[in-house]
Amino acid sequence: MSTVSRLTWQNEPASALQRKPDLLAAWDRLNAERGDLPFLSASAVLSALDVFGQGNERLLVGREGGRIVTLFLLRPLGRCSWVTFQPSQIPLGAWVASADRSLPELAQSLTSGPLGLCLMLSITRIDPLFSPRGDDSRCVLSSDYIDTGWIELHGTFDEYWNARGKNLRQNMRKQRNRLAAEGVATRLRTLSDPSEMAGGVERYGLIESAGWKAAQGSAIHPENAQGRFYRRLLETAAEHGEAVIYEYLFGERVVASNLCLRRPGTLVILKTTYDESLSAYSPAFLLHQEVIAALYADQHIDRIEYYGRMVEWHTRWTGSRRTLYHLTVYRWPLIRKIADWYRSQGAPKSGENSQ
Numbered sequence: 001m002s003t004v005s006r007l008t009w010q011n012e013p014a015s016a017l018q019r020k021p022d023l024l025a026a027w028d029r030l031n032a033e034r035g036d037l038p039f040l041s042a043s044a045v046l047s048a049l050d051v052f053g054q055g056n057e058r059l060l061v062g063r064e065g066g067r068i069v070t071l072f073l074l075r076p077l078g079r080c081s082w083v084t085f086q087p088s089q090i091p092l093g094a095w096v097a098s099a100d101r102s103l104p105e106l107a108q109s110l111t112s113g114p115l116g117l118c119l120m121l122s123i124t125r126i127d128p129l130f131s132p133r134g135d136d137s138r139c140v141l142s143s144d145y146i147d148t149g150w151i152e153l154h155g156t157f158d159e160y161w162n163a164r165g166k167n168l169r170q171n172m173r174k175q176r177n178r179l180a181a182e183g184v185a186t187r188l189r190t191l192s193d194p195s196e197m198a199g200g201v202e203r204y205g206l207i208e209s210a211g212w213k214a215a216q217g218s219a220i221h222p223e224n225a226q227g228r229f230y231r232r233l234l235e236t237a238a239e240h241g242e243a244v245i246y247e248y249l250f251g252e253r254v255v256a257s258n259l260c261l262r263r264p265g266t267l268v269i270l271k272t273t274y275d276e277s278l279s280a281y282s283p284a285f286l287l288h289q290e291v292i293a294a295l296y297a298d299q300h301i302d303r304i305e306y307y308g309r310m311v312e313w314h315t316r317w318t319g320s321r322r323t324l325y326h327l328t329v330y331r332w333p334l335i336r337k338i339a340d341w342y343r344s345q346g347a348p349k350s351g352e353n354s355q
Contacts (some may be wrong), residue, residue: 004289007069009060009110009114010060010061011058011062012059016059017059017071018046023071026061028073033097034097035129035130037268038263038268039091039233039249039261044090044233047236048090048233050232051088051229052087052229058073059071060074060115070101071095072094072095072110072237073085073095076121079124080120081119082084082110083123084124089230091308101122103126104134104140105316107123107327118223118331119335120335121328122326123326123329124145125326126320127324128323128325129322133325138333139333140327140328141144142325144323144326145308145326146195146310146323146324147310147322147324148308148309148310148323149161149306149318150303150322151304152303153301153304154302156294157292157297161293164316168316175281185251186248186249186282188248189246189247189248189288190244190245190247191244191247191248192238192241194235196245198231198235200259201231202227203218203247203257204230205226205258206222206286207254207256207257207274210276210277211274243264246287246290250281250283253275254282255278256275256287257272257274258288259272264300265296266302266305267303268305268307269307272287
């Protein structure tokens with residue numbers, strides 16, 4: 001153990017998060033203080049560790065006056081370098097801290113002893129909404145990750161919908177008229193009970209596995225790691241009323257699906273898929289419109305977060321965007337100078353892109 005900047009650090013195997021109730025409780029307490037993000041709950045992170053962990057992850061516990069004020073899940077990145085545990089299925093890096101703690105200061109404290117000889121530490125996928133991006137310094141460098149979008153559910157659905165572009169509104173009206181003319185009944189189905197999650201994830205996976213993601217090897221399937229992760233994640237969250245799967249049906253056929261997590265006021269859309277054989281009917285857009293209308297009517301959610309890379313179709317639904325970023329901290333200024341020179345020679349960036 002070492003004390004740096006008034007913090008006492010304890011370096012534990014990642015499995016300690018599950019074995020020690022005080023660490024588990026502290027993780028959820030600190031997550032609630034900074035964002036209260038459902039995909040960064042202790043149970044969600046444990047699910048990700050169980051399915052995607054490599055076995056070399058470490059849990060860094062920071063205390064002040066005996067009270068836990070921060071926890072980081074890290075894994076080694078080459079020699080003398082560390083990076084946050086970051087499977088692609090978790091939108092942000094796996095760490096939590098009390099709201100008054102500066103992330104750069106926490107990261108610099110970590111490089112100064114508890115990790116041994118640590119020359120570089122990368123904190124990946126940071127949301128400036130909860131950890132504002134500061135200026136770079138001799139030992140601290142931030143870099144853009146992606147732009148992401150969100151929707152504020154203000155006013156009424158009609159006001160929101162009338163503010164959308166003419167092309168989107170006309171296309172949705174055209175598709176609904178076409179389906180009605182063909183005698184196709186459509187409906188939105190909402191799943192939120194723990195017993196419904198396995199079937200919802202399976203149906204999602206069967207749709208996605210028939211599309212372009214299957215060729216890339218990135219599709220969810222009931223029998224692969226992603227399928228196991230999302231089933232466990234959603235079943236656990238559903239026990240606390242924090243999971244919902246939205247399905248859009250043509251008759252009795254599921255043609256589009258969203259896997260989501262929710263906490264008071266916020267819905268996070270983790271994954272979206274649709275039946276590509278029916279893309280001419282825009283099933284994913286029809287689902288999205290129905291979900292937003294239902295959330296306006298329900299009045300329990302006032303913000304929809306995508307947490308994925310903002311692409312053209314997102315801009316049809318929202319004009320709001322912010323940039324998620326990575327933070328890299330070097331132990332000494334000379335190490336940053338060497339890293340800057342290395343990058344100038346065309347080397348890959350440190351952190352997530354080097355995983």
